[in-house]
Amino acid sequence: MAEIAFPKDAMRVLKETSRTFYIPITFLQKELKYSVASAYLIFRAIDEIEDHADLDNVVKYEILQQVSELFERPFNNEEYFRILEPVKSIMPDVTIRLEEWLQACPMDVRPIVADAAREMAWGMAKWSKANWNIRTREDLDDYTYYVAGLVGVMLSDLWAHYADEKTDRDLAIGYGRGLQAVNILRNEEEDLGERGVSFVPDGWTRAELFEYAEENLAKADEYMKSLHKKSILLFCRLPLALAHKTLNAMKEGREKMTRAEVEQTVEEIQSE
Known part of the structure; x- marks a missing residue:
């Protein structure tokens, strides 16, 4: 399902959000291209929370910590939206659609990508709190x-x-x-x-x-x-x-x- 459904829209969003990596990702072969593309969209989704100019650092910390914990188990989109609720209206599309990017990642390497996302969100939470x-x-x-x-x-x-x-x-x-x-x-x-x-x-x-x-x-x-x-x-x-x-x-x-x-x-x- 992930291969058939790998959304063309994902590549469009990637092109809009990652000028440095969009072109090299297109060099990769099918499954690897899908894996890396979805990973970069997931990382961008998390990064937009850390980078957001209108969010207080404590709020960033709390959201990123909770997002990190989400990656420790099968991803629950309802829980994700509950975490995002206080800031959802000001979050970009790439962040709102995090579950889509995870679902687009080939199943056999999804644990590798999810674990990296968990670690990144935890580290960003720590550094947001430390300003x-x-x-x-x-x-x-x-x-x-x-x-x-x-x-x-x-x-x-x-x-x-x-x-x-x-x-x-x-x-x-x-x-x-x-x-x-x-x-x-x-x-x-x-x-x-x-x-x-x-x-x-x-x-x-x-x-x-x-x-x-x-x-x-x-x-x-x-x-x-x-x-x-x-x-x-x-x-x-x-x-x-x-x-x-x-x-x-x-x-x-x-x-x-x-x-x-x-x-x-x-x-x-x-x-x-």
Whole structure:
């Protein structure tokens, strides 16, 4: 049922909500594409709760904690809507439709995806309650693990399941952390100005944040060496190439890559 019903609408919502990952997901083969697409929609649904500008941090904490607990057992949509009720009117479509994304995930890997979602919601709840008060490198490692590193671990579990690809967990976490560190650098002023939040450890300069990103992207480069299946390689190469090039653009004093540079990078990866 999940395959027949994998909704075209899910790919539409994915395209609207995840510009970085929509194209690489289309590189993947059928079951793997459905698994990763549904996982990203689930993560986006949770992320929209953590990110919402109009929600109090305590409310975010309570909702995310309860959502995390939902993933510990067969997902109950009535219970989910009860949890969301106080904020449902201001939640985006992707969050309201969380159960649809879970149902779209192939049954054999649904426990892998649900467990990652449980862990992510728990970690986001913790950091929402703490107002993302990143004081040390350990704090930054912890936060970037919950919002990105664990996604690298989940993807590695999917690669192992579908393609028998063996990867290193620490390098998989580094892959996710590297991408997130680039996002933190790119959005540093916006996060501080609009949300009053800084993900930069106490005493760190921007140069040290660049070093953190480069250190983790180096792990991501190492991670790539363990992959052999072409569609998975293509999937992993594109976000990583964009992260490296975005980092270089920021080093040159630019805010981000140009659209033309992004399009050229997509073409380069597809032609490899």
